[in-house]
Amino acid sequence: GENVEQHPSTLSVQEGDSAVIKCTYSDSASNYFPWYKQELGKRPQLIIDIRSNVGEKKDQRIAVTLNKTAKHFSLHITETQPEDSAVYFCAASEGFQKLVFGTGTRLLVSP
């Protein structure tokens, strides 16, 4: 089955800096890669996603890149703000199948 690894587990940046979180997946059949943001005690919220027919997708300060050959994808947050502090999870799935989540990255943005 699919296995998703995520790094780093924690990431501390200063406000205004960029943050990059990386994930690798094992199943070459996976073709959907969403990213979720989860604040303490709250539900995961989808922030951006990408399908395997696209190499990059951007939404304001957030972007995701995908390298199908290497089987890895990354989340890029630019101009970080304190409200970006949360736990971020990557995930992978094949079509409409179940999502397999990464282990999570705790992002702390200091003012």
Next chain:
Amino acid sequence: GAVVSQHPSRVICKSGTSVKIECRSLDFQATTMFWYRQFPKKSLMLMATSNEGSKATYEQGVEKDKFLINHASLTLSTLTVTSAHPEDSSFYICSARDLRTPYNEQFFGPGTRLTVL
């Protein structure tokens, strides 16, 4: 986006009792819902896939007789933790797949924190 609710948000029960958690899709029909368990500072662990009108599909290592799932309608799935024990204490989150979205996006409920004394 679509709205998914969960009830109750918190529950405390005695060891040996059963607890039912409801997951509802409020503004869309969901033929497929998912149940996750999340330990503190850990990732979401998929427990089972709930399919409307058929039996749930459980992940390896999840006891189906302990975690009973019923998906009797297109807007409601329930998870019953039977004969709960302290080790069942956790944060349980459901999600529902919205087929109206381009990628059949999963929307998550707010979660239920279960504490078994």
